[in-house]
Amino acid sequence: MHHLLWPACALALMTAACDNGGTVRITTTSSGKDVAGVLKVVDALQCPQTQGVLTRKGSARADGATCVYSGPRGSEVTLHLVALNGGSVQDALKGFENRLSADLPEALAEARASEDRARAEAARAEADAARAEADAERAGAEAERAAAQAEAAADATADSAHISAPGVRIDAQGDKATVRLPGMHIDADGDRANIRIGGITIRADDKNSQVNVRTNSGSSSDADAVAIDANDSGARIRTSSPGEAVRATFMMTADQSSSTGWRVVGYEARGPSGGPIVVATVRGKDRNENRVFEAAKALVTLNVGD
Structure with a gap:
């Protein structure tokens, strides 16, 4: 019977920890084996x-779906239990x-403007990449001819370079450069x-x-998906992990305090992918x-696991 004692004690201790300042109902079950x-x-x-x-702050809601925390310097964390209901x-x-994001209106406006610029830049980059490939082909042919002609080598300028080898091509002219290596493209x-x-794109x-x-x-079944958009006004970061379970993070920062x-x-x-999911907003x-986000993450881990 001692094998039932430890789970009972653990449940009693967790219940006692929540009873200070208000009773919080705890009914947690596992969805399966403890595997990744x-x-x-x-x-x-x-x-x-x-x-x-x-x-x-105070007691959790009677339905056990929300509880609110206060942190240093006026920070706030709200823990939510979200039923997907087929969504x-x-x-x-x-x-x-x-x-x-609406709580950082100035940063949100700048982020949207940055998104528009990023989309335009992505389209321009695709067009430039296609032109760069064609230019690289021409430059490679020209470099080979130049190497065979001594007078062409004498005309080479200090601010240009063309290197071609199996799997490697580098073309530079003034402020422009194109680099092609196995698994790497730089324009x-x-x-x-x-x-x-590889699977990383930086603009x-x-x-x-x-x-x-x-x-x-x-690009890899074990790789996280990461999106980072940063400028002088702030940054926005999104991450999500692969697999059947939901593991996602969002953060948005502003260089200056917002109007809110x-x-x-x-x-x-x-x-679990079918819900309910636990979300800690900060x-x-x-x-x-950082310490506030770490504590929020610990609350989520306490409820659903790591």
């Missing part, structure tokens, strides 16, 4: 009185992202650069102080709220 990619199914939240730098995880998380033109390394525009990073999870008083917002979300008044 499988998270617990819960029908009510575990809301301890404290978690890291966070302290629960998609993407739609549910998009709703959270939209509501959080640079003055203040702008487009880099592709940088120094003139507009803008960087966009994308990874393609399709917030400077960083985001969420940590996990749960709002902070300081750009560096």
